Amino acid sequence: MSKSLFLEKKRVIELVPRAPFNFDATMHKPDHFPSADNEWKPGIRWQTMLWQKVPLGLKFEKRGTIDEPRISLSIWSRDELSRGFLDNLTDEINYRYNLQLDLNKFNRRFKDDPQLGAVINRWKGMRPMNYSSLYEYLIIAIVLQNATVRRSVNMMQALFENYGTLLLYNGKELYCFWEPKVINRATEQELRDLKIGYRAKSIKRVTEAIVRGGINEFELRKKSKEEQRKALLGLYGIGPASVGYILFDVFHHMDELNYISPWKQKIYSKLFFDTEPDEPVSTDRLLEFFKERFGKYRMLAVHYIWEDLFWKRKNGAIEWLEKLIRL
DNA sequence: CATCAGGGCCCTG
DNA sequence: CAGGGCCCTGAT
Numbered sequence: 001m002s003k004s005l006f007l008e009k010k011r012v013i014e015l016v017p018r019a020p021f022n023f024d025a026t027m028h029k030p031d032h033f034p035s036a037d038n039e040w041k042p043g044i045r046w047q048t049m050l051w052q053k054v055p056l057g058l059k060f061e062k063r064g065t066i067d068e069p070r071i072s073l074s075i076w077s078r079d080e081l082s083r084g085f086l087d088n089l090t091d092e093i094n095y096r097y098n099l100q101l102d103l104n105k106f107n108r109r110f111k112d113d114p115q116l117g118a119v120i121n122r123w124k125g126m127r128p129m130n131y132s133s134l135y136e137y138l139i140i141a142i143v144l145q146n147a148t149v150r151r152s153v154n155m156m157q158a159l160f161e162n163y164g165t166l167l168l169y170n171g172k173e174l175y176c177f178w179e180p181k182v183i184n185r186a187t188e189q190e191l192r193d194l195k196i197g198y199r200a201k202s203i204k205r206v207t208e209a210i211v212r213g214g215i216n217e218f219e220l221r222k223k224s225k226e227e228q229r230k231a232l233l234g235l236y237g238i239g240p241a242s243v244g245y246i247l248f249d250v251f252h253h254m255d256e257l258n259y260i261s262p263w264k265q266k267i268y269s270k271l272f273f274d275t276e277p278d279e280p281v282s283t284d285r286l287l288e289f290f291k292e293r294f295g296k297y298r299m300l301a302v303h304y305i306w307e308d309l310f311w312k313r314k315n316g317a318i319e320w321l322e323k324l325i326r327l
Numbered sequence: 328c329a330t331c332a333g334g335g336c337c338c339t340g
Numbered sequence: 341c342a343g344g345g346c347c348c349t350g351a352t
Contacts, residue, residue, distance in 0.1 A: 141335095145333095145334080145335045146332090146333060146335050146336080146346085146347090147333065147334070147335095147348080147349085148333055148334075148349075148350075150350080151333085151347095151348070151349060152334075155348095192347080195347075195349090196347075198336090198337095198345090198346045198348095199346095202336085236336090236337085237335090237336065238335095238336085239335060239336045240335085240336090241334080241335055241336085242335080242336090261334065261335080263333085264334080325334075329352100330351100331349105331351085332349105332350100332351095333348105333349090333350100333351105335346105337345090337346095338345090339342100339344085339345105340341105340343095
């Protein structure tokens with residue numbers, strides 16, 4: 001079973017996102033499955049983070065306004081953190097959370113779009129947000145595959161309980177990810193005993209690739225999208241659906257949209273063509289449509305409309321949608 | 328009770 | 341490039 005750690009040192013720093021910045025729509029994605037490494041309520045997000053092998057408890061708090069945004073970031077740790085470490089961490093958080101993404105061109109270009117215009121208006125300053133390292137995201141992607149949401153939640157929880165570290169800070173108890181080498185030492189059978197099924201093999205092999213250094217997040221950030229895609233597809237258990245998520249969320253390619261899974265096909269068809277779920281528009285046609293209408297911003301545009309839908313759902317069930325998402 | 332498909336991917340033919 | 345198998349779970 002996992003260990004737990006009380007974090008008693010606290011530092012507070014200020015982050016300055018590029019305006020416009022919408023705190024809640026960035027810090028909470030209602031379509032993401034709940035995970036024991038974070039918690040959100042309006043104006044605050046708690047998030048654990050393993051950075052340079054140091055487990056951290058983060059708390060982001062909303063300050064300022066959409067047009068003059070600030071974030072107060074409190075950082076809990078077991079030991080005192082150096083200035084250099086904090087600077088480094090700040091850069092990483094700016095990168096992962098897309099805090100410096102310039103949305104102005106996107107906003108101007110689509111403010112009058114019949115469908116996207118109103119959504120941009122509602123969620124001005126929202127950006128895609130990823131809190132994970134590449135390795136952590138790969139694990140999440142694997143856990144999502146061929147499973148219902150509930151099952152993904154259970155698998156992730158079992159992994160945290162067995163390999164993660166429970167962090168106690170700010171009155172919260174949240175799990176922090178493990179170092180890859182921890183799972184590299186585990187056997188496939190140990191993983192299978194957590195009821196993750198055949199995914200055990202994928203997790204072992206992806207972890208091994210990371211530990212060996214065969215795939216390096218920081219090197220990959222410098223490469224082209226197609227080089228990144230090729231490297232990711234080379235990982236056992238990582239296919240086009242997972243790679244699509246990673247290229248957008250982890251590597252921030254706002255135009256990465258060239259694979260649509262069957263369940264999303266039905267939802268996109270309804271959203272953009274108002275078709276019935278049993279007669280969805282072909283994925284080829286959907287992809288052409290997105291490309292033509294949203295150009296290099298196509299995944300960002302779809303993200304806006306997708307999140308808008310799930311915020312609506314959070315505030316009251318949407319009947320047609322409930323049938324299409326397996327919980 | 329049995330059967331089945333699911334927020335994919337690998338492997339085979 | 342189509343289709344079967346994979347772990348387990350909740351739905352039927």
